[in-house]
Amino acid sequence: MRNAIVRRLMPYVIAICVTTTASPSLANQPDTPELQDKAEDILVVGRRSGIPFWRVSSPTIIVIVVGDLDGVIAGTKWDPGPLTEALLKADRILHPGKVEYDFSLGAVISVIPRWLKQASLPRGRNLAQMMPPDQFQRLVRLERRGILKKGFDRKHPFHLAVGLFDHAVGKSGLGPDISDYVKRAAKKHRLNMVPVPKVGVKAIFNNLFATQPESHVQCLLDMAALAEMGSSLMKERSEAWAARRVPQLLASPAEQVYGSCWPSHLDEAARPGQRDTILRLLSEPKVTVAVMDIRSLAIGGGILDQLAARGLKIEGPKWKN
Numbered sequence: 001m002r003n004a005i006v007r008r009l010m011p012y013v014i015a016i017c018v019t020t021t022a023s024p025s026l027a028n029q030p031d032t033p034e035l036q037d038k039a040e041d042i043l044v045v046g047r048r049s050g051i052p053f054w055r056v057s058s059p060t061i062i063v064i065v066v067g068d069l070d071g072v073i074a075g076t077k078w079d080p081g082p083l084t085e086a087l088l089k090a091d092r093i094l095h096p097g098k099v100e101y102d103f104s105l106g107a108v109i110s111v112i113p114r115w116l117k118q119a120s121l122p123r124g125r126n127l128a129q130m131m132p133p134d135q136f137q138r139l140v141r142l143e144r145r146g147i148l149k150k151g152f153d154r155k156h157p158f159h160l161a162v163g164l165f166d167h168a169v170g171k172s173g174l175g176p177d178i179s180d181y182v183k184r185a186a187k188k189h190r191l192n193m194v195p196v197p198k199v200g201v202k203a204i205f206n207n208l209f210a211t212q213p214e215s216h217v218q219c220l221l222d223m224a225a226l227a228e229m230g231s232s233l234m235k236e237r238s239e240a241w242a243a244r245r246v247p248q249l250l251a252s253p254a255e256q257v258y259g260s261c262w263p264s265h266l267d268e269a270a271r272p273g274q275r276d277t278i279l280r281l282l283s284e285p286k287v288t289v290a291v292m293d294i295r296s297l298a299i300g301g302g303i304l305d306q307l308a309a310r311g312l313k314i315e316g317p318k319w320k321n
Contacts, residue, residue, distance in 0.1 A: 012153065014128075023161045023179060025133065032188070034067075034072060034115070035062055035285055035287055036057075036062065038089065038287050039057070039062040039063075039064060039287045040055065041053060041089060042064050042086045042089045042287065042289065043055045043064055043086075043194045043315070043316070044084040045082050045085045045086045045089065046064060046066065046082055046083060046289075047082075048081075048082035049078055049079050049080065049081075049082045049083045049240065050077075050078045050079060050242050050243065050244065051066070051067065051069075051078050051083070051178070051242060052066070052067035052244050052246055052294060052297075052298075052316065052317050052319075053065070053066055053067075053086075053316055054067075054243070054297075054304065054314055054315065054316030054317070054319075055313075055314070055315040055316060056304075056307055056312050056314050057312065057313050057315075058311065058312045058313065059305060061312060062286075062287050062288070063287075063288045063290050063305045064086065064090070064093075064287070064288070064289045064300065064311075065288075065290050065292060065297060065303075065304070065309070065316075066083070066086075066178060066289060066290065066291045066292070067182060067241070067246070067292070067293075067294035067297050067298065068176070068177060068178040068179060068291050068292060068293050068294060069237075069241045069249075069293075069294050070177065070258070070293065071169070071174060071177075071237075071238070071254075071258075072174060072175050072176070072177045072232065072238050072241070073169065073170075073172050073173075073174065073175060073231075073234050073235045073237075073238040074172045074173050074174060074175035075175060076175060076235075076239060076241075076242050077242060078242040079167055080176075080181045082286070083178065083181055083182075083185075084181065084185045086188060086289060087182065087183075087185050087186075087189075087191055087289055088191070089287075090191075090192075090287050090288060090289040091192065091286040091287050091288065092192040092194055092289075092292040093182065093186065093191055093192065093193050093194065093224075093288070093289050093290075094184075094193075094194040094288055094289070094291070094292075095179070095182050095193060095194075095290075095291045107116060107202040110202060111155060111202060111205045113168050114205070114209050115205070118156050118158075118159070118208075118209060119155060119156055119159045120154055120156065121156055121213060122152055125154075125213070126153045126154055127152070127153045127154075127155070127164040127220075128153055129141065129155065130157070130213065130214055130217050131221070132178075132218055135221055136153075138221070138224050138225075138228070139152060139153075139220075139224060140162075142164075142224060142227060144222070147164070147167055148160065148163075148164075148228055153214070155243075156213055157213055157216040157217050157219065157220035158208070158211075158213075158216040158219060158220070158261075160220055160223075161216065161219045161222075161223040161234060161261060164223035164226065164227045165223055165226070165257075167231075168223065168227050168229075168230075168231060168233070168234055168254070169227040169231060169234055170230070170231025170234065170235075171231070171261065172235070178291055179291070182211060182291050193286075206279065207215045207263065208262060208263070211262065215262075216261075216262060218260045219257070219260045219261035219262065220251075222256060222257045222260045223261070223263070225306065226253060226254055226257055229253065230250055231254065233253060234254050236252065236254075237249060237254040237255055240252065241294065244317040245317075246294070246298050246318060246319045246320075247318060247319065247320060247321050249294065249298075250295070250298060250299060250319075250320075258295055259295070259299070274296055297319070298319040298320065300320065304319055305320075
C-alpha cells in the first residue's frame, strides 16, 4: 500500500526533475554542412513517429527538440521506431526526465507517514470553507455519482485531485510514453546521455508538504471538471499530441490541469535554466536530441518562445495560434 502511494506520486515528482547543471565552457564554432545534413536527417526520421519534433538552429547551434507528453493514454497510435532511429543518429541526448533518484529506505520511511497524515485536513477544517458554494456542490455531485467517497470534504484537495485523475484516465489506463522508450534505447544501445544530477526524493516531497491546502483547491476543481467530462478528453489530448496538433493539445481542458496542479510553479521557474542549459550544451558542433515536456516547450513564454526570442530558427509543427 505504501509503495503504491509513492508510485502514484512519481509522475508529479518527475515533472520537476529538470537539469540545470553547468557545463564546461564551449567554443563557438560554425556548423559544418555534415552537421546540418545530419540534423535534418534526424528531423525527417523523427517526424515519421508522428509526434512533435522541432529543429532549432543558428550559425552555432543545432538541436532537435522532441515534445514529450505526460499521461499518454494506452492505445494512442504513434510509431516509436523512428524515435529510436533518431536517437541513434544523434551525437548526444538531453533528457531532463532521466533523473537518478536518491530513493533510500530512510527517505521512504520519512515521507510515507507525512503523506498519509497530509491526506486529511487539520481538525476544524473542511473543503466547504475553501471554495464558493457552487464549486463545492460540484464535488457533492461527484460524490453522488460514486466518483468521490463519503467524507471527501475532510480530505486534502491535492490527494482528492490525484484520485480524480485516475478516474479521468479511465479504464484504458496510461500507456508507454517517450520517456519509457528513451530510457530503454539508452540502456540497450548505450547512448551518449547528457549527465543529470541526482535528486533527493525527500527534498522534493518536502516542497509539497510545505504548501497550504488552499493552494491546491484550483487543482482539485480542474480535476473535478476533468472527471465530469469523462476519459474521452484525455484520449483526445493524447491523439492531438500524436498528430502534432500542438495548439489543440495546449488548449485542451485536460492539459490545463497540468498548469494548475503542483508542481507546475516549480516547472515554470525551471524553464529559464532549461533554456540556458540547451544554449550552453549546444555551442559546440554536435547534434543533440533534447527530449522535453511538451508544455514546458510550447506554452506561451515557454522554451520554444524563449529560443525564438534569441533569434534561433525553429522548424517543425506550429506550437501556438
